[in-house]
Amino acid sequence: MSIKWDEHFNKKTNERLILSTIGEMMRLASEENALSLTAGEPYDLLYPSEALKRAFEKTLNGNLVSHFSYSNERMGIYPLxxxxxxxxxxxxxxxxxxTEENIFITSGSQEGLNFVTELLLEEGQTILVESPTYPEALLVFxxxxxxxxxxxxxxxxxNIEAFKNLLKKERISFFYSIVNYQNPTGYSTSAQKKKAxxxxxxxxxxLIIEDDPYHHLYYDAPPEKSYLSLAGEDCRVIYLGSFSKIVAPGLRTGWVVAPKEVIDQMLKLRVLSTLCPQTLPQEALFNFLQETNIPEYLSSLRHAYRRHRDAMIEGLEKYVKPLGLSFQIPKGGFFIWGRIPMIKDMHDFARFCIMEEKVAFIPGDIFFAEPSNGKDTIRFSFAKTPPEKAIEGCRRLGSALKKYLEQLQN
Structure with a gap:
């Protein structure tokens, strides 16, 4: 006898838990063996694998009992x-x-966003988000x-005037912002606008939730001051950081900077969810950070990702822009944001590209809270795509776009 599980799930689960479209597009691209321009992930050949191996070996040669037991350091290990x-x-x-007491180690910044949202948001409350913004954050909210x-x-x-006009409509609980090299646009918020x-x-x-995973991946000048620092003694900013984009996402290590009152409540949520964090990857990461020249290491990452970005820009300029694509050149991060005005159903075009030319991208409308927005927008990720594959991917995309537009005309 089969069980009708929908009858057993609570209403909140049935109505609010939605599959990640990004994950679905990545899955389809993998199944079809398509050249993927989708993943906002680091390039695996840039992982500091040997240095991390040494860091884990050092950790495993230390006091293993402390890592195999429940940890009393529920905020994360103090050295990190x-x-x-x-x-x-x-x-x-x-x-x-x-201070160190205002820093809370999380399983990636996504766990931090989950904790903070659960603490700050009552059902039915209104929050303000950038348009477009990170869809997995929208799912959390x-x-x-x-x-x-x-x-x-x-x-x-x-847009500050639009911001002011929205605040006249209703009270908001918090504003969520990816401040530097935003996903999906690659835009950064200036210090002037942060002050406003x-x-x-x-x-x-x-309150302001400042999400900053791409802070160190700049290809021109470094980012401007953070909301957190500009706010000074006004403790209304909660900062989310992550090592996923600059070391390795598999370590699942991020952090939250917040006032002590917020940290204390997050500790209670941690006990309810996982009791305590894993200390083994935290100590290995700390050993890696201690034994690595971080400025040199980050400089080498920026050099590599700049090459990826420049190659994709070259390919888009050559193969896709003449067919109607417009896009911005990002100054950092992993993403290129574009628009193809003559396409009204980017999801249909995305499936066409995968099946016809074996190339994948992310439709842009999923980055908007209002699903009717951004129907002609498109996001590419160059991070995981080395230069030669970026050029080839753009060639395939141009070929697919030409075929698709011909079909629309016929």
Whole structure:
């Protein structure tokens, strides 16, 4: 006898848990052996594999009992939190109130976003998000029953006049922002706009969640000051960081910087969800960080990813732009954001590209809270695509676009 599981799931699960479209597109591309321009993941050949192997060996030659037992360091191991605090302070990202006790190690920044959202969001409350924004964040907010307002995003950050007008409509709980080399647009918010938004936050009493996973992946000048540092003693900013994009996502190590009141509540959520974190990958990561020249290491990553970016730009310019694609050149991060005005169903075109030319990308409408927006937009990721494959992928994309437009005309 088969069980009708839908009858047993709670209403919240049935209505709010939605599959990741990015994951689905990546799965389809893999099944069809398509050349993928989809994944916002690091390039596997850039993982510091040998250095991480040595770091794990050092960890395994140490006190294993502490790693095989339940950990009492439920905020994460102190040496790693201390290293992060010094690193961020040296880069000018921290206000004076932040200590190691304000840093909480998470299983990637996604766990941090889940914890923070669960703490801050009541069902039915309204939050403000960039338009477009990271869809997995939208799924987290939807799970908690959020209502959305979207503020249009420009190359230097949110449109401030539109921001002000939205705040006149209703009260918001928090504003979620990917501040540097945003996913999907590659845009960064200027210090000037951050200061303006902080003023609005004080005036309207909302919080800011500053998500910053691409901070060190700049290809021109370094990023401007963080919301966190600009806010100073006004402790309304919660910062999310991650080692996934700059070391290895498999380590599942990110962090949250927040006031002690928030950290204390996150500790309670951790006990309910996992009891305590895994300390083995944390100590191995700490050993890697201690024994690596981090400025040189990050410089080498930027050099490699700049080559990936430039190759994809070259390919898009040559094969796709003449057919109607417009796009922005990102100054950092992993993504190129574009638009093909004559295409009204980018999902249909995406499937056509995979089946006809074995090339995959991400349709842009999934990055909007309002699903009717962005129907003609498109996101490419160059991070995991070396230069020769980027050129070939763009050639295939151009060939697919030419065929698809011919079909539309006929």
């Amino acid at each position: 939190r201390s290293w992060i605090k010094k690193w961020m302070a040296d880069e000018g990202l921290l206000p004076s109130w932040v 939807t799970k908690e029953g959020a209502r959305f307002l979207e503020v249009p995003l420009e190359e230097d950050g949110p 938004i902080l003023e609005l936050a004080r005036e309207h009493n909302f």
